[in-house]
Amino acid sequence: MNVLFLCTGNSCRSLLSEAVFNHLAPPGWKAYSAGSQPMGQLNPRAVALLQRKGISTEGYYSKSWNALPLIPDLVITVCGSAAGETCPAYLGPVLRAHWGVDDPSHVEGSEEEIEAAFEQAYRILRARIEAFFALPRNVDLRPELDRIGTLGVKC
Known part of the structure; x- marks a missing residue:
């Protein structure tokens, strides 16, 4: 399975998601990240956080969704709402989910x-990715992805 974590700038939340997913992924599963308007550089705090957690950032860079090497099986947007962000809409024929996280940057x-904001974003994204990997392989993904997208959200 190939998963795309999509955001606007591809410098922080989508990077965190890609790196954590790939760190935890079983063989044959791969995550990518991209942005609709990539910043062109990774957020240094996000990179430092991943390194502190023992998660490799080697080979990761801020890129456009136009530069993807393949069509993903699943697209997960991670844009939040605090800054009035508009999340990019991936229009390809794939399964989609929204796991919004406010931008710590x-x-x-x-x-x-x-x-603390960076740690919070990391914890939420990691918990969601772990919940995704814990799903039974024969489950209907659509409702489960929606449920997972609410984990860590304060009511």
Whole structure:
């Protein structure tokens, strides 16, 4: 299975998702990330966070969805709503889900507050990816993907 984590800038949340997914993925499963308007560089805080967690960032870069090497089986958008983001819409014939996470790179405040926002985004995305991998292989993915997309959201 090939999964695309899609966002606007492809520098932070989609990168976190791609790296965590690939770190945890069983053989034959691969994640990619891309953006509709890529920043052209990875967020240094996101890269440092992944490195602290022991997750490789080698070979990852900020790229456009036009540069994908294949058509994914599943597209998961990870844009949040706090900054009034417009999530890109992947129009290909694939299964789609939305796992919105607010962008920690837009958080202002002390170093501790900013780092806490990055940790929170990482924890939410990791919990969702772990829940995805825990699904039985014969389950109907559509409702499960929607359910997983609500994990970690405060009501």
